[in-house]
Amino acid sequence: MREQVFVLGGAQTSFGELWNKSLVDLIDEAVAGAIESSGILPTDIDAVVIGNMVGGELSGQGHLGALVSGGLPHHPPALRVEAACASGGVAVHTACALLESGKAENVLVIGAEKLTDAPNDLVTSAIMNAGNSDRDTVAGLTFPGIFGLIANRYMYDYGLTRDDLSSVSAAHHEAAVKNPYAQFKKSIPRDVISKSAPVADPLRLLDCSPISDGAAAIILSTNPSDVQISASQVATDHVSLADRTSMTSFLSTRTAFQNALKEAGWNRNDIDCMELHDCFSIAAILHLEDMGFAEEGQGVRFYKNNQTHANGELPINMSGGLKACGHPIGATGVKQILDCYKQLTNRAPNQVPNCRRALAHNIGGIGATCAIHLLEHA
């Protein structure tokens, strides 16, 4: 990076079924909070980047960059970024480029999504736009269906048990209990998860992240603060699983993580906590293997051995992650950065002791896009 990028502050709305708030209401709430928390004036914002996936499909609202910028007194340059569920992480990456290029000194980055006002079939259909319509959608696949196939293959290859799989969601739910913004502030035991309603065999309801509304916003700057972004990497892969050589490993995570470690000059063990993209329980396991925290087939061990809590060997998703904090698609990647910022400034509700280095891992679709950010206490 040419210019060092810092996080000045940020805020999020509660995540959940927020029937009394529109997409714009959610954005406004997060933006106001981010500006207040960062100690800048609205007119200090040089550019706006918003990550959003389905504002057009479900809220009849595109052009969200200008919509946000129009609400600021000086109407700075603005744009919307979309990379499916990685829209938020890729928006952060784009903001880093604007800062590093010298085009901006302070960038307002927003992630937002409004999903719960639309009927389920419309929401499912809009989310499938993250897949390859010519290959996945026409085959009748949905995202739970795709990750069900992946989980089946993984269980066949590595002998993962149903109870092991349930340890993932159980851990994330346990963490969310302390997060005031979480959609489900409730611990759920493994056996309840294992017996929840079948969705796409072997995945059950409580293996799946929920449909959520919510927004998060942060201010990134070239002006120093306590937290710097030490790496910002995006990598891609074939959109459809049908074009890949493996169902149980995502190339984009491997590439983005390796490049991020190199950019930051870290090694894997430097990471004190992480926000991990657990769209489905099985996904969290794959990601840990793809980033080399575990051998192939061993990713579940941190969960199984109860080592992902704040004092554990590898603290994961202290926010509750996508499963329990919620997954308003475009918001997730930005909220992850906010959660890392809170950990690194010792302000997280579920604080990891002595947290100096944090990882945010955000994927789009079946991992066709992966955005990785490494943050550290400056």
Next chain:
Amino acid sequence: MREQVFVLGGAQTSFGELWNKSLVDLIDEAVAGAIESSGILPTDIDAVVIGNMVGGELSGQGHLGALVSGGLPHHPPALRVEAACASGGVAVHTACALLESGKAENVLVIGAEKLTDAPNDLVTSAIMNAGNSDRDTVAGLTFPGIFGLIANRYMYDYGLTRDDLSSVSAAHHEAAVKNPYAQFKKSIPRDVISKSAPVADPLRLLDCSPISDGAAAIILSTNPSDVQISASQVATDHVSLADRTSMTSFLSTRTAFQNALKEAGWNRNDIDCMELHDCFSIAAILHLEDMGFAEEGQGVRFYKNNQTHANGELPINMSGGLKACGHPIGATGVKQILDCYKQLTNRAPNQVPNCRRALAHNIGGIGATCAIHLLEHA
């Protein structure tokens, strides 16, 4: 700009009603052409930026960045940018930031849209996502309706006549005759335009840019070529006309153009030709005034006096512009850069003699976003 950005090459599909080509077909055609024309290898591409507005709404396809990148052998980082009809121009701006930040050496920038396969009401509804759904859409406005209001006000304020207004589309149609990629390669006299079917009084069918399919792609690079981008600016305004103080002037065009002249160190008279965002005939007139090429109320004079052709006082839309070349939303801003590149390398079908400096002007919605690029022969 830190790193100078150059255009290595580019290509476009024909614009039109291309019923036998999908969104992905159009993208693939433009990308293959751009790579071939630029003389690079596909693996030289470090990042992909695609401008697209309604791929989700009308083609069931989001995640277009990864979709393009998945088709390249090395899957470079990729993202989609959206800013309504300025999606293409803003994609170019984002690519400049990636290049200037040092994140990339060669960026593939694509603009693409597929509109004609969907029924008209769906297309109209999807395009209205460029407005403010809480203010414009709920009021029953469509874009022809909005620009009809603007034209009415302008005629009332400045006494513009119907025949004067028709001179705009007539000039753009005349220019398109020579453009093999244009949707309408046909000159149309003023009186036919004036008598075409009413759409939104005073606008008639031939005042309105068409519904089009098409894609354009360019390769931008920090490696020198004959054409450099001397300025890349984006500016914004309130999305809804209802929030502004004037109906007949777009703040974003004023701001972006002033900032662009300053960035390039040019004055207005340095510009030898321009691609202008004539989504409606009245819009072209406003833009010329907002950029200071004419006094308020006088913007039509270049058209009225037949001074916009290749040998005229101010060559405008040698491609035919949005009206006659076509307007596949996200493609337009990228195609404008391609047209400027052709003019500056003396390869345009409708060549302006001794063209050294060119302007691309691209707006989104009712000018809530404006992207301005200034290009020159290096």
